[in-house]
Amino acid sequence: MKRLLLAGFALALLVPACAFAQDSFTGTWKLDPASVQRSGKPLVFSLKDGMYHCNCTPPVSVKADGEDHPVSGHDGFNTVAVKVVDDHAIQETDKQDGKVVSTSTFTVAADGKTATSEFTDYHDGVATGGTKATFKRVGKGAPGSHAVAGSWQFGRGISASGGISSNTYKVAGNDISYSDESGNSYTATIDGKAVPLMNHGKQDGTVSVKRLGKLTLRETYQKDGKTTLTSTMVVSADGKSMKTTNHSEPSGRTTTFVSDKQ
Structure with a gap:
């Protein structure tokens, strides 16, 4: 009887441990940024004669004049501003009802074969997280286009911070x-x-x-x-x-x- 009582007591101690494991x-x-991999269709930009186009979902087509231009169908933003930083870089600012929700800078390397993308997420004007990644060129842009024009496939993640990480x-x-x-x-x-x-x-x-x-x-x-x-x-x-x-x-x-x- 004593052995049975002891065995029952031991079992009673074990049950809560299992139940609340x-x-x-x-x-x-x-997140480990270096582990990020992406498959699917490449990112395609065109930028020529002051007009910017991206095969985003839905696509974006706006003047690359740094001004806010209305877009529709996008999750979380309703205007896009694209600014040409220099011959190898552009900056995009997305806003929802006039408030910045994200910024991204796409910079092409001198040889034109790779690029670096830096993205920052915002809430009420405060940055809440960001990512940095590389892309590889898989297609050329039209002759006379800005360096970012062409097709780009995700390369690897470099860094991530905040809620994104x-x-x-x-x-x-x-x-x-x-x-x-x-x-x-x-x-x-x-x-x-x-x-x-x-x-x-x-x-x-x-x-x-x-x-x-x-x-x-x-x-x-x-x-x-x-x-x-x-x-x-x-x-x-x-x-x-x-x-x-x-x-x-x-x-x-x-x-x-x-x-x-x-």
Whole structure:
């Protein structure tokens, strides 16, 4: 009887430990910029006779005069300003209702074969994160064009900061919450219905989360009933790293990267 009581007591101690074991996704994850890979159609610019065009999604065609020009159909901004910095660089400023939401500078190397892109995200005039990456030329621009004209394929990530570089998940049973330094957040039930995706306290579409395996989750982001992005995260067996595969439905591009648990 005494042995049975001791065995029962030991089992009672073990049950809470198993029941409340931390989920592999719980924690803060920091992006390894060098791990970023991107597939899909290349980025194509044209810049000639003062007119700029990009095969963005949707495409952008504006005067490269540094002034704000209206665009439609884009997520998060409704004007674009393109400024020619010099013979090898341009700067783009995106705004939503007059407020800067992002800036990017695309600089082509002297040999014209590679380029560096620097992107900064803003909220209420304050930078919240940024990235720096390289591109490889895969197609030439029209004769007489600016150096940025042509087709460019993503090369490699160099650096990332702020909300772009890290995010935090908390998972307890089927409850999950997410947040990052860029102001994005949500609280949802895994395998449950879509919930609001919040950005600095305002809804910015919806997100639903499914568990595809013990170490795999998939987020589906939607706006106006249309899927904009699917994000599949797989935690390594040792729980120290996580591979994310983001597929953009509008552009058809897929980006993968690895984040390390902090």
